Amino acid sequence: MSRDTRAYINVAALKHNLSRVRHYAPHQKIWAVIKADGYGHGLLNVANALNNAEGFGVAHLEEAIELRDSGILHPLLILEGAWDTEELTKAVRRRFQLVVHQWEQIEMLENTHLPDSVVIWLKIDTGMHRLGIGVNDFSRAYQRLQDCKQVSSVNLMTHFSCADNLNDPTTLKQIGIFNSTVGSSSGYRSLANSAGILGWGDSLADWVRPGIILYGGCPIRNKMPGDFGLKPVMTLQSKLIGIQNVAMGESVGYGAKWTAMEPTRIGVVAIGYGDGYPRHAVEGTPVLIRGHLAPIVGMVSMDMITINLNDVEGAKNGDPVTLWGDGLPAERVAEKCGTISYELFCKITSRVKKEMVYS
Ligand SMILES: Cc1ncc(COP(=O)(O)O)c(C=O)c1O
Structure with missing residues (x-):
């Protein structure tokens, strides 16, 4: 893969x-x-x-x-x-x-x-x-x-x-x-x-x-792009590359910043600040997988993030994960990161391939 x-x-x-x-x-x-x-x-x-x-x-x-x-x-x-x-x-x-x-x-x-x-x-x-x-x-x-x-x-x-x-x-x-x-x-x-x-x-x-x-x-405070009939242009997508079952009391990621309060299925997604995903995304920042919003847990690393899959049935390696775009407005991510969609878009690094979609 x-x-x-x-x-x-x-x-x-x-x-x-x-x-x-x-x-x-x-x-x-x-x-x-x-x-x-x-x-x-x-x-x-x-x-x-x-x-x-x-x-x-x-x-x-x-x-x-x-x-x-x-x-x-x-x-x-x-x-x-x-x-x-x-x-x-x-x-x-x-x-x-x-x-x-x-x-x-x-x-x-x-x-x-x-x-x-x-x-x-x-x-x-x-x-x-x-x-x-x-x-x-x-x-x-x-x-x-x-x-x-x-x-x-x-x-x-x-x-x-x-x-x-x-x-x-x-x-x-x-x-x-x-x-x-x-x-x-x-x-x-x-x-x-x-x-x-x-x-x-x-x-x-x-x-x-x-x-x-x-x-x-969306440039207007407390509004979403859909309120003005706008459609997302950039959909940032990656894949699930690992799944870990973490016991209650165990921690995840650098600094052990997040600790499981219950047995938790952790998904590892191949994106990080080396791709321009904001390192300061807080716990709970959503990603979209299998039609569900799943929250980030633990710190964003250079190449990976970790998400809580407990509410996402059937998730498996290779599943596409949307970081923002279709189904998840960048504004939802930006508000969790103390920034604006402008910055999220501009910061995507050159190792992320841009692929034009025509329909
Ligand atoms: C002079 C000027 N006009 C227009 C724009 C477009 O702004 P926005 O992206 O908020 O529409 C900018 C962006 O910074 C600007 O500097």
């Missing part, structure tokens, strides 16, 4: 989730955000599946170049912009669109002789205080970009800090600040990430920027 730990990437689910974005944002264009290797799903896999999006958003130049060199002709938006004149020139030569979020980037545009003109998205800091030009500087920054001969158009964007919490007034405040700052300035507007699209209709504007919902993750 080979190790057989796989991340199945469901192309139909990706396309379905894009259609859910269209449902929530019917009049908007879509920057499908596929940075960080398509949130761990494979950059090109995802770009090819989402070819109906109007464009792709990536974090930095290398990701955009990889897409272009692989034949992706869509508009590409570099969300962190260019960091030096060499990057700027390379980006402009390939007609990438660039976010500008700090003065140095404006100065670079003014002072670098470029091979072509460039479309800019000016990022305004409406309260997240990560990247962006402050609202008091907006008019000056916008005017300098408008005056820059190498800039063909200036579009306007911001990013939300708390849109995952539908009870938090911060998002409405950010939308208000954005609208009053840009006023009637020309240019397309883009505010909404996934949570904006699902939860904040006033943020839709001209272009939306979904990431996690394309992969079937």
